[in-house]
């Protein structure tokens with residue numbers, strides 16, 4: 001009886017630990033996953049410390065010097081080979097361990113957003129007035145991914161796994177798109193699989209796409225004159241800009257509902273008594289698929305020429321950057337989902353739930369708290385993605401890529417906003433970091449161990465890409481690294 005019930009318990013534990021893995025989940029693999037989880041627990045304090053430090057640094061795109069150094073130094077101390085300043089960006093780096101195939105890469109971000117400085121409390125209050133803040137939770141993103149890479153490194157070092165693990169320190173996700181520059185250099189080309197995750201208000205193995213985006217500068221060049229004394233000698237660049245934006249806003253009625261058009265005016269003249277000779281607009285165009293976005297871009301090009309003609313000025317459109325739509329890999333996402341279930345939901349204390357509800361009260365949301373449950377995988381995925389783009393999507397067209405969302409903020413929290421900064425700087429965020437690291441590390445154990453799985457993921461990738469070769473949208477020349 002005792003022996004029998006023990007056996008049932010053993011079988012149950014295996015099943016609960018690795019639901020759905022069935023015969024593939026050899027006991028040895030579960031042991032390796034448990035070792036990976038133990039490694040993350042061992043490094044948890046250091047990972048959380050790095051996250052809090054990056055949260056405080058709150059460095060924006062291509063200025064993440066201290067944040068990148070913190071992660072790269074830690075990787076080096078832990079025995080990774082670290083190559084800094086890759087793809088012409090001082091804050092980009094690659095940390096590798098092991099040798100030979102498979103080569104599994106994991107991406108980490110660490111850039112903040114301007115103007116979102118916030119304390120780690122449930123009321124809106126700047127940590128440093130006017131400074132940047134981690135309104136997208138990237139302070140958690142980098143350290144969690146590094147934690148997962150470190151767990152795998154320790155398994156390779158112990159002779160438990162064979163191959164190479166690579167952590168990619170990828171700067172400037174929020175602006176510029178650092179990964180697109182790294183992709184242009186071919187830095188992801190030899191990977192078998194790439195993994196990434198993102199802080200969110202829910203936990204799920206992602207199968208949804210993201211929007212394709214193109215980042216465009218539109219400039220008009222006119223002729224200066226005195227606006228009262230001899231205006232007939234002038235040609236206003238701002239006139240060109242105004243005609244253009246009018247056209248752009250009319251265009252909104254005649255595009256598909258999946259299209260997004262948004263812009264800011266960067267330069268619109270200096271003083272009213274000088275006919276402006278220069279005007280500049282910064283425009284982002286998005287759609288669910290690159291093809292749709294390209295159609296809109298072609299129409300916008302014509303509108304720049306038309307607006308310039310109306311105003312009697314010169315018009316110029318420059319594609320500065322852009323990202324593809326995310327290419328989901330369902331084969332891999334299902335394995336990621338099983339590992340997510342194996343790790344289990346995130347548990348919160350009553351104090352954390354109250355913190356979350358206080359944020360929801362402050363932002364006029366339903367007081368439902370923070371949700372650490374595992375949301376079902378969307379399989380098949382919806383036809384169109386929600387609004388938003390990511391440069392992880394560029395990587396997904398080069399190599400089969402897995403993407404995970406993990407709760408780091410209260411439900412329905414406005415994103416790119418103070419509540420994300422607040423929750424990302426305290427225990428709710430820390431728990432998300434730990435959970436992401438464990439899920440990604442456990443998934444990587446499967447990816448290292450199972451050549452058939454990697455083959456199936458590659459077959460799906462080949463079928464979806466149909467031999468299309470990735471070409472980065474970023475402009476020729478070096479990345480726009482700030483001089484100051």
Ligand SMILES: [Zn+2]
Pocket residue numbers: 136137138173198
């Ligand atoms: Zn983000």
